[in-house]
Amino acid sequence: MRTPTGDVQVEITVKGGRLVDVTALQLPDGDGHSRRISEIVSPKLHDDAIQAGSARIHGVSGATYTSMGYARSLQSALDQVGV
Amino acid sequence: MAVRRVEELMGTVASLDVRDAQVRPDVLDEAFAWLHEVDRRFSPYKEDSEVSRFGRGELSSDDASAELREVLRLCEDLRIRSDGAFDATRWRADGRPDPTGLVKGWAVERAALILDDGDLRSWCLNVGGDVMARGGPEPGAPWRVGIRHPDDATATASVVGVRDLAVATSGGYERGDHIIDGRTGLAVAGDVRSVTVVGPSMTLADGYATAAFVMGREGVRWVSGIAGYGAAAITADGRIVSSPVYQALVLRADGGAGGTPAG
Numbered sequence: 403m404r405t406p407t408g409d410v411q412v413e414i415t416v417k418g419g420r421l422v423d424v425t426a427l428q429l430p431d432g433d434g435h436s437r438r439i440s441e442i443v444s445p446k447l448h449d450d451a452i453q454a455g456s457a458r459i460h461g462v463s464g465a466t467y468t469s470m471g472y473a474r475s476l477q478s479a480l481d482q483v484g485v
Numbered sequence: 486m487a488v489r490r491v492e493e494l495m496g497t498v499a500s501l502d503v504r505d506a507q508v509r510p511d512v513l514d515e516a517f518a519w520l521h522e523v524d525r526r527f528s529p530y531k532e533d534s535e536v537s538r539f540g541r542g543e544l545s546s547d548d549a550s551a552e553l554r555e556v557l558r559l560c561e562d563l564r565i566r567s568d569g570a571f572d573a574t575r576w577r578a579d580g581r582p583d584p585t586g587l588v589k590g591w592a593v594e595r596a597a598l599i600l601d602d603g604d605l606r607s608w609c610l611n612v613g614g615d616v617m618a619r620g621g622p623e624p625g626a627p628w629r630v631g632i633r634h635p636d637d638a639t640a641t642a643s644v645v646g647v648r649d650l651a652v653a654t655s656g657g658y659e660r661g662d663h664i665i666d667g668r669t670g671l672a673v674a675g676d677v678r679s680v681t682v683v684g685p686s687m688t689l690a691d692g693y694a695t696a697a698f699v700m701g702r703e704g705v706r707w708v709s710g711i712a713g714y715g716a717a718a719i720t721a722d723g724r725i726v727s728s729p730v731y732q733a734l735v736l737r738a739d740g741g742a743g744g745t746p747a748g
Contacts, residue, residue: 459644460502460622463681464633465656466589466613472498475638476631477611481491481500 492517495524495589497613503600504607504622512603516596520612523592526552529585536588540581556584556591559688563587564667567696567707572667590653590691593617597687614659616652617687629736635678635719642719643681645734646742651687655680655698656719666699675701676721683731684714702726 462477472478488503490513499520501513526535535553538544546554560573560582576583589612597617600608607620609628618628627648631641635658645652656679657664663672682694697704697716705726708716715730727735733743 459629459631459641461500461609461611461616461618461628462614462631462633462641463611463616463652463654464614464638465654465659465679466615467497467638467659469493469496469498471638471659472613476633476641477500477614478498479639481489 488513490517492520494520495528495592495613496530497589499610499612501611502609502622503605504620505605508605509603512600512605515603516599516610519596519599520592523588523595526550527556527584527588527592529583536584540577540583542581553584556587557582559587559591559692560584563692563696567667567693567699569667570699570704571692571696572665575665575667575670586695587688587692589613590615590651591688593651593691594687614654615687615691616647618647618650618652621648627734627736627742632681632717632719633679643717643725644736645683645731646736647683647734650683650685650734651690652681652683653687653690653694654682655694657698664695664698668699673699673701677701677704678719678721680704680708680716680718681731682708682714682716683734684711690714 459480461480462475467475488508490501492499499517501516503513525531528534529536529540531537535544535550539549539553546557563571564573571586573582573584573586574580576585593610593612593615594617596610597619600610600619605619607622610617614633616630618630621627627646630645630647630652632643632645632654634640634642635656655664657673658678665671666673677698680694680698682690682697684690684693693708693711693714693716697708697718700707702718702720705716705718705728708714709728709730715728715734717725717727717731719725736742
């Protein structure tokens with residue numbers, strides 16, 4: 403859809419019975435260049451997190467953990483599992 | 486053959502996963518020795534470290550090592566680039582620059598050079614949440630890196646597939662951290678729980694993540710304007726605000742790439 407300041411693209415996606423609203427915005431900054439950001443609305447961030455175990459991840463990025471924090475973390479669980 | 490090495494250092498833990506068929510142990514030794522050296526020389530918790538002596542004014546900029554001067558210069562570059570959101574001079578009451586905010590990412594980038602120079606092509610190094618991914622776990626496949634869920638250290642909120650990319654996250658949920666907003670000198674207070682940045686340089690991803698966390702949601706837009714870098718912010722109400730570069734890396738639950746971070 404067109405607005406006075408540019409195009410706004412709105413996309414709505416349904417995945418696995420869950421409604422995930424995607425609103426893509428093209429917003430001009432001071433230089434007149436559009437910077438595209440998408441805001442993903444997930445009503446079920448927590449449920450997605452529960453599925454993490456099935457993602458077979460190799461590592462975790464997060465705010466810096468202490469050694470004790472590491473011991474409680476998913477990264478330490480990954481490090482203990484055989485490759 | 487896969488090799489995994491995990492060592493406690495820099496007040497955190499370094500985890501290295503190497504998948505190259507041939508791995509010379511001395512290359513791994515050298516990379517970890519470097520990280521331990523950074524710990525000795527740059528830890529703010531070690532009284533006799535270069536950083537502590539510099540902080541007390543016992544070491545001038547002229548007398549500082551080439552490495553310390555390099556990190557301080559990187560801090561200044563980032564201060565300018567972030568319009569002061571990241572400001573290493575705002576952490577100490579006396580205004581002397583504190584390079585701690587960039588040291589970890591910079592150290593990991595240097596460790597990566599050691600591994601690369603040692604002809605390793607497929608490895609993933611995680612130092613306290615700063616992840617550098619080289620190549621992939623198998624030919625053509627990306628390393629799968631989860632972003633820590635703000636409320637649960639055993640869960641992830643998003644997963645990206647990365648090859649030859651760094652992933653850094655800044656947030657307030659660990660260590661009771663108070664990240665300082667360089668523009669105000671006060672702790673960041675807003676509705677962003679964490680910001681994750683992906684891009685080619687670990688040093689810059691680390692710095693941009695901190696600066697973007699300070700900026701809040703606007704930080705994602707700021708990172709989106711930096712060529713080659715993407716960002717995702719997790720908000721207090723459970724949303725992920727992300728840029729197209731980040732979205733293109735997101736792995737779907739079915740294993741495919743390029744999707745909504747929470748999908």
